[in-house]
Amino acid sequence: MSNDPIVTIATFMNHAHAQIARIALEGEDIPCNLADTNQGAYILGMLIGIRLQVFEEDADRARKVLQDAGVYQCEPIDEDDPQGKEGE
DSSP, X not given: OTTXXXXXXXXXXXXXXXXXXXXXXXXXXXXXXXXXXXXHHHHHHHHHOEEEEEEGGGHHHHHHHHHHHTOOSOEEOOTTOTTSOXXX
8 A cells, every 4th residue: 555646635725624634534544644734834735725635546435535524625636737726
């Protein structure tokens, strides 16, 4: 599993919401990581969001867990526009 690609499945503009999503996934035994949460990146995170990442093989299941849990403030990632710049 350690060689599996890691993908970003959602971004959050709020650190607490990102933590809620992380806890929901960990509660279902889905390994995950929050990227852009340290002090310097948190400022950046306010611009591009805190990224929730999982192993690629867990991505579909993780998205379903978040949906079923009703995790709010979750913005799906557009693989063609990961920074969300297309609509600007």
